Structures are given as C-alpha cells and as structure tokens.
Amino acid sequence: MKNPFKFKKEIVNEKLFNNDTSLPHSQEYPDEEVIFSVKNFQFYYDNGAKHALKDINLEIFKRKVTAFIGPSGCGKSTLLRCFNRMNDLIDGNKKEGEILYKGTPIDTLNTIQLRSKVGMVFQQPNPFPMSIYNNITYGPKCQGLRNKKELDKIVYESLNDVGLYEEVKEQISHSGTSLSGGQQQRLCIARCIAMSPDIILMDEPTSALDPIATLKIEELIRKLKEKYTIVIVTHNMQQAARISDYTAFFMLGELIEFNKTEDFFAHPKNKKSEDYITGKFS
Amino acid sequence: MKEKNPINFTKLIERNIKNRKYKDGLTNGSTFLFSLLCVVVLCLVIGYVIFTGANYLTPGFITSNYSQSSVALRTSKDFVFDENGYDYSDLERFEDVSYSEKWGIGLQYGKDNNQNNVIYVVQISENSPFNELVRRDDGTNFKIPTDMYLSYITVQTELGTYKTAFSDDGIDNMISTLDSAVSIYDSNFLSLGGGISTSLITTCWLILFTLIFSLPLGIGGAIYLGYYAKDNKVTRIIRSLVDMSSGIPSIIFGLVGAAIFIPFVGSMTGTTGGNIFTGALTMTLILLPTIVKTVEESIKTIPxxxxxxxxxxxxxxxxTIFKIVLPNSIDGILNAAILGIGRTIGESAALVFALGTFITAAPSFTSGNTTLAVHIWYILAGEYPAYEQACAISIMIFCVVVILSLLTKLINYLFKRKREK
Structure with missing residues (x-):
C-alpha cells in the first residue's frame, strides 16, 4: 500500500526545489524597484476544489504600469484581488506561498493598513450614493482625518489629478451617482488616490465605458504613472499595448510570460503568447 | 405495417370549439365569482364595522376615561334663595339652549358614549347660585366641569317636599323642577364613561417601547445574517428558525411573556403582574422575525x-456597516418599524397575558394596562357585549393600519425613485 504522507512530502520537496531555481524578474530588470513580489503563490476556491492560480512568481515594479492579460478565467483578476486581500472575503478560499509588499508578507499586515496603501478601482463604476465630496473624503475620514481644511485640500487635489475638478466643481455636493459613467469611474479613481496609495489596482476599469471615456481613463493612467504604481487587468490587448510598461500573460491559472510590453508584443518568448496575440485563440 | 390515417385537425377543432367555450366560460366565471365573493365579504365586514361604530366614534369617546367618575353637589346649608337678588342679564341666549331664569343656568342636550341623550349645564351666570354649590361629602365648593353631564337633581320645594328630576325625563321637566325649588338637596354630575383614552395612550407607549427594544435587536440580527454570516449550515438553520418563529401563534409568545418577562421585570423593578415593559418585551419577541427578515432583504439589495x-x-x-450598509437600507428599517407598529396595534392574544386587561383611569408603567385591541376583547367579553363601541375602536385601528400601509407604499415609492435616479 502506498503511504499518502510520503507522496505529500515529495510535493513539498519539489516545491522547495522550484523555489530555489525560479528567477526573480528583478534580476532581469535590475533598474526597477520592486513593490510587490509574488513567490510560489497558489490560490484555490471552494475549499481547494478549484485551483485558480498555479505557482505564480511575479514582481510588480514601482511607478510602472503592469498589465495582466489573458483569456477569461485565467486567474488575472484573482491575482489582482490577492494584492489587497479582497479575496479573503470569499468563503472557502485557500492560499499557499506568499506575496511580499515591500519585503513584508501581506498576510502579516492588517487589512486596513494594506488596503489604505493598495487602492482598487473596480470594473463597474461604483461611487457611493452620497455627495462627490463625501465620496472622496470617505477613505480619509475612515482613517480618522477630521480637519476640514485638509479634507478640502484632498478633495481638490484628487479631483484635479483625475481631471474632474473643472467638470464637477459646481456640483461637488451633488450625488456621485448623478455623474456619467466615465465621470463616475474617474471619481472612483479620485476616491482611491485620496488615500495617497502606493499602488492602484485596476480591474478592467474601462470595460463598462464608451470609447471616449475609455481614452480619457487611459490618458489618466499614463499621467498617474508618474506618481503611482499601477496594475491593470484588461481584456483589451491594444489597451495593454498602449498604456503598460510591463505585461504579464496568464493562461489557465499559470503565468505564461512576463516581459516588457514592447518586447512582449513584438517578439513573445512563448509560443502560447504568440498564439494569443495573433488571435489564434481568445 | 398499416399506414396511419392522418388526423383531421380541422374537424377536431370544429367539434371541440363549443366544448372549450363552455369550459373556459366556467373557469373564468368561477374565478370572477370567487374574487367577487372575497370583495363582497370584505366590504360587508368593513361596512358593518363602519356603520355600527361610526356614530360612537366621537371626540368624547376618544378623550374620555373608561371608568365613570361622579360628583354629588348641593346648595350650602345656610343658602337662602333671594328671588330678586340675582341678575342674569350676562347670559347670552341661544335658541337650542333651555334656560332656568330662576337659577340662571342654561341646559342643553348632549350625547354620552352610549349615544343616549343627557343634559349638560352649558351656561352658568356669574350671579347664579350654581357657582356656590358644595360637595355633599365634604362641603367644599366645586366648580361644575364642562365635560360632566347632569344625571339627576333632587330639590326642596317651597312646600318643604323633595322632588327629583332625572336626565332621562327631559330638559323641560328639569327646568320646571328647578323653577319650583328653593334649594338643591342633591345633584349628581357624571363624567363620560366608557371612553378609550387610557387604552389609546397605553398603546402609544407600548409601540414606543416595543420599537426601542425590537429595532436594535432586529437590525443587529439582520446585519449578522445579511452581512457577516457565511452561507453554511448554521446560518441556514438560523434563517429557517427565524422563518418558523414568525408562524408561531402569538398566544404562545404571550405565555412566554407571562412566564418569563413578568417575573424578570418584577425582580428588577418590584412590580407584580404585567405592565407596559413586559408587554413591550413580549411584542419584541413577536416582531423580531419580521424585522430581521425585512431589514435583511433590504441589506441584500445593496450592491x-x-x-x-x-x-x-x-x-x-x-x-462599512454604519456608513454604507445602514444608510442604504434605511427603507427596510422604516418598513420594519411600520410593520411593527401595525402588528403592535393589532395584537391582542399575547397582550392579554403579558400586559393585562385592566382598563385603568390613567396610563401606568408599573401596573396592568390594556391596549386598544385588548380593550375590544374586554368590552365584548363582559355580560353585555358593547358591539358599537368595539366597532368604533375597530374603525380607529382600521384607519391606523390603512395609514401605515399607505406610508409603507409611499416610502417604497420614494426610495425606488431615488434609486432609479
């Protein structure tokens, strides 16, 4: 009879072995400063029944735009939501390996600490049904900031940064839900940068918007890159090519390729990446 | 194999069409008939209650006490009637008021809470001896209150005999008796009895305390079920228990109230028997499932x-709960509160035990009281059921329930419009 424990041990050993041989991307790109590093990360849904992320090793570089692309269900959104531990809210999740935020494992950080440093913009614009002012001051107020002058300054700067100030300065006390879709999404970005985070995670931020609003958001991302690190999940390969510095290509829960965006689209290293780019499958 | 004959549908349909017509007509007719029956029965019930009770639902009925208080007055012992000494020219004369020129008072018919004719003293001249009547028991001066009616009056005539005039015999008899008198030996003033003021006020207090107890608990439960609880076996069991407990007959809650809350509140405050707090705690048990369900539904609609x-x-x-979840489920909370108010007003069985059936002179927090619904039970349970008054109370409860359900509709409409904006 086979000993099941022995079998498990072998897997563990194999993993340790993998860990030793995996090459951190920072060695390939020595100029970049690393903010997030993902090491041998595994993620499961439904108490381990669904293996969503398989042995991911990845690094996110400071003040760069990293795009996650790949077919639906490849785990790119899952990984994104792991960065600010939003996946912790899902019942029956299980993870192995670790994600380091500036060298600290994120599981040792308080979620509130982590999430105030790692902002998130969602697929659907989701402003709170309260005034624009209160939408932006929501985060700072939760952290205990009460000074009216400072709050005013934050509101002005955040709205200015996303280019919304001129458009809404007359209606700052109106409900955030009264804006158009594109404006709502920019309000959500403003709400996010009001916390002055290090990183902004964007989960398909333009998929619910029209082309003009999409262009505005893309412009905004290019501008925000100077101050913030951005990770963006997108279905749109052209968008990834237009705005990102680095591209990570996922398939079936595995990281297939991580590369500079121009290299990724011009000379993909992997056959699967090439097939995906050329539209052999989607 | 034999070739099958093709079915001739045209013929079949023609033959069937009459048959179907009858069947459809029967179904439609019976559906219509039954719904009509429902409407008719409902109209009959509401109509009966309104026609029987409407006349009895007077301001006096709502504002007066259930128990009747009386006061007996007479002229003081050293009273001497001075026939020419009084000047009653200050009285303004009205057509429907009868005046006793001798005593300087105006009498008028009014209704008591049983809709019988009674006589009120509506006007008293400044110089009238009626201002100097004293109580028969302690001899102190007593000013006749305007909300008391004259039940009977016994006077001493010039011949020294006594003569009594009753309210039922009419104003004219009363006036002629008074005009033949030299002094008033006995007069009996009664307040309007049979009113519902105490029950009404107690109902309001009960609603207030029930909401104070039940809303925080219910909202807390709803937040747990709608926000925190994971979808597992325990949650499902809790949820089905909540569903089930909304189907438990309220008299069982009344039993629990009497067996647990009365001793519990008694040990804390020293009261014996039911009072508003034990009633409110029992109502809280009854309302919790409704509140939890309503608020949870509302929390679940938040994106x-x-x-x-x-x-x-x-x-x-x-x-997140205080800034996002609760402000966005305020419609559910309001609906739950309104449902709770409606249920509290209509509840009777549980409160018979938990609150009591004592119709007191004034609302009290420490002793037994009664609500409007139990008041109905009380006046119907006696030897002479007072259907008219019961119907009058029912009209009030109807009105409150209708207003509350309209309010619920209004709140839902307003919030729906706000969401769609």
Whole structure:
C-alpha cells in the first residue's frame, strides 16, 4: 500500500526545489524597484476544489504600469484581488506561498493598513450614493482625518489629478451617482488616490465605458504613472499595448510570460503568447 | 405495417370549439365569482364595522376615561334663595339652549358614549347660585366641569317636599323642577364613561417601547445574517428558525411573556403582574422575525460592489456597516418599524397575558394596562357585549393600519425613485 504522507512530502520537496531555481524578474530588470513580489503563490476556491492560480512568481515594479492579460478565467483578476486581500472575503478560499509588499508578507499586515496603501478601482463604476465630496473624503475620514481644511485640500487635489475638478466643481455636493459613467469611474479613481496609495489596482476599469471615456481613463493612467504604481487587468490587448510598461500573460491559472510590453508584443518568448496575440485563440 | 390515417385537425377543432367555450366560460366565471365573493365579504365586514361604530366614534369617546367618575353637589346649608337678588342679564341666549331664569343656568342636550341623550349645564351666570354649590361629602365648593353631564337633581320645594328630576325625563321637566325649588338637596354630575383614552395612550407607549427594544435587536440580527454570516449550515438553520418563529401563534409568545418577562421585570423593578415593559418585551419577541427578515432583504439589495469599494478604501467592517450598509437600507428599517407598529396595534392574544386587561383611569408603567385591541376583547367579553363601541375602536385601528400601509407604499415609492435616479 502506498503511504499518502510520503507522496505529500515529495510535493513539498519539489516545491522547495522550484523555489530555489525560479528567477526573480528583478534580476532581469535590475533598474526597477520592486513593490510587490509574488513567490510560489497558489490560490484555490471552494475549499481547494478549484485551483485558480498555479505557482505564480511575479514582481510588480514601482511607478510602472503592469498589465495582466489573458483569456477569461485565467486567474488575472484573482491575482489582482490577492494584492489587497479582497479575496479573503470569499468563503472557502485557500492560499499557499506568499506575496511580499515591500519585503513584508501581506498576510502579516492588517487589512486596513494594506488596503489604505493598495487602492482598487473596480470594473463597474461604483461611487457611493452620497455627495462627490463625501465620496472622496470617505477613505480619509475612515482613517480618522477630521480637519476640514485638509479634507478640502484632498478633495481638490484628487479631483484635479483625475481631471474632474473643472467638470464637477459646481456640483461637488451633488450625488456621485448623478455623474456619467466615465465621470463616475474617474471619481472612483479620485476616491482611491485620496488615500495617497502606493499602488492602484485596476480591474478592467474601462470595460463598462464608451470609447471616449475609455481614452480619457487611459490618458489618466499614463499621467498617474508618474506618481503611482499601477496594475491593470484588461481584456483589451491594444489597451495593454498602449498604456503598460510591463505585461504579464496568464493562461489557465499559470503565468505564461512576463516581459516588457514592447518586447512582449513584438517578439513573445512563448509560443502560447504568440498564439494569443495573433488571435489564434481568445 | 398499416399506414396511419392522418388526423383531421380541422374537424377536431370544429367539434371541440363549443366544448372549450363552455369550459373556459366556467373557469373564468368561477374565478370572477370567487374574487367577487372575497370583495363582497370584505366590504360587508368593513361596512358593518363602519356603520355600527361610526356614530360612537366621537371626540368624547376618544378623550374620555373608561371608568365613570361622579360628583354629588348641593346648595350650602345656610343658602337662602333671594328671588330678586340675582341678575342674569350676562347670559347670552341661544335658541337650542333651555334656560332656568330662576337659577340662571342654561341646559342643553348632549350625547354620552352610549349615544343616549343627557343634559349638560352649558351656561352658568356669574350671579347664579350654581357657582356656590358644595360637595355633599365634604362641603367644599366645586366648580361644575364642562365635560360632566347632569344625571339627576333632587330639590326642596317651597312646600318643604323633595322632588327629583332625572336626565332621562327631559330638559323641560328639569327646568320646571328647578323653577319650583328653593334649594338643591342633591345633584349628581357624571363624567363620560366608557371612553378609550387610557387604552389609546397605553398603546402609544407600548409601540414606543416595543420599537426601542425590537429595532436594535432586529437590525443587529439582520446585519449578522445579511452581512457577516457565511452561507453554511448554521446560518441556514438560523434563517429557517427565524422563518418558523414568525408562524408561531402569538398566544404562545404571550405565555412566554407571562412566564418569563413578568417575573424578570418584577425582580428588577418590584412590580407584580404585567405592565407596559413586559408587554413591550413580549411584542419584541413577536416582531423580531419580521424585522430581521425585512431589514435583511433590504441589506441584500445593496450592491456587493459598493461594500467591496468601501472595504478596498481601508474602511473596517464596522465603518462599512454604519456608513454604507445602514444608510442604504434605511427603507427596510422604516418598513420594519411600520410593520411593527401595525402588528403592535393589532395584537391582542399575547397582550392579554403579558400586559393585562385592566382598563385603568390613567396610563401606568408599573401596573396592568390594556391596549386598544385588548380593550375590544374586554368590552365584548363582559355580560353585555358593547358591539358599537368595539366597532368604533375597530374603525380607529382600521384607519391606523390603512395609514401605515399607505406610508409603507409611499416610502417604497420614494426610495425606488431615488434609486432609479
């Protein structure tokens, strides 16, 4: 009879072995400063029944735009939501390996600490049904900031940064839900940068918007890159090519390729990446 | 194999069409008939209650006490009637008021709470001896209150004999008796009895305390079930228990109230028997499932993305609940409160035990009281059931329930419009 424990041990050993041989991307790109590093990360849904992320090793570089692309269900959104531990809210999740935020494992950080440093913009614009002012001051107020002058300054700067100030300065006390879709999404970005985070995670931020609003958001991302690190999940390969510095290509829960965006689209290293780019499958 | 004959549908349909017509007509007719029957029965019930009770639903009925208080008055012992000494020219004369020129008072018919004719003293001249009547028991001066009617009067005539005039015999008899008198030996004034003021006020207090107890508990439960609880066996059991407990007959809750809350509140405050607090605690038990369900439904309609956005901004669960979840489920909370008020007004069985059936002179927090619904039970349970008054109370309860349900509709409409904006 086979000993099941022995079998498990072998897997563990194999993993340790993998860990030793995996090459951190920072060695390939020595100029970049690393903010997030993902090491041998595994993620499961439904108490381990669904293996969503398989042995991911990845690094996110400071003040760069990293795009996650790949077919639906490849785990790119899952990984994104792991960065600010939003996946912790899902019942029956299980993870192995670790994600380091500036060298600290994120599981040792308080979620509130982590999430105030790692902002998130969602697929659907989701402003709170309260005034624009209160939408932006929501985060700072939760952290205990009460000074009216400072709050005013934050509101002005955040709205200015996303280019919304001129458009809404007359209606700052109106409900955030009264804006158009594109404006709502920019309000959500403003709400996010009001916390002055290090990183902004964007989960398909333009998929619910029209082309003009999409262009505005893309412009905004290019501008925000100077101050913030951005990770963006997108279905749109052209968008990834237009705005990102680095591209990570996922398939079936595995990281297939991580590369500079121009290299990724011009000379993909992997056959699967090439097939995906050329539209052999989607 | 034999070739099958093709079915001739045209013929079949023609033959069937009459048959079907009858069947359809029967179904439609019976459906119509039954719904009509429902409407008719409902109209009959409401109509009966309104026609029987409407006349009895007077301001006096609502504002007066259930128990009747009386006062007996007479002229003082050293009273001497001075026939020419009084000047009653200050009285303004009305057509429907009868005046006793000798005594300087105006009498008028009014109704008591049983809709019988009674006589009120509506006007008293400044110089009238009626201002100097004293109580028969202690001889102190007593000013006749305007909300008391004259039940009977016994006077001493010039011949020294006594003569009594009753309210039922009419105003004319009363006036002629008074005009033949030299002094008043006995007069009996009664307040309007049979009113519902105490029950009404007690009902209001009961609603207030029930909401104070039940809303925080119910909202707390709803937040747990709608926000925190994971979808597992325990949650499902809790949820089905909540569903089930809304089907438990209220008299069982009344039993629990009497067996647990009365001793519990008694040990804390030293009261014996039911009072408003034991009633409110029992009503809280009855209302909790409704409140939990209503608020939970409302919490569940809040988009998940809004809660995620709040958490992603670094807000804690508590902050998310107080800033996002509760403000956005305020319609559910209001609906739950209104449902609770309606249920509290209509509840009778449980409160018979938990609150009591004592119709007191004034609302009290420490002793037994009664609500409007139990008041109905009380006046019907006696030897002479007072259907008219019961119907009058029913009209009040109807009105409150209708107003509350309209209010619910209005709140839902307003919030729906706000959401769609």
């Amino acid at each position: 998940k993305s809004m809660i995620s956005a709040s958490l992603a901004l670094g807000a804690s669960n508590t902050e």
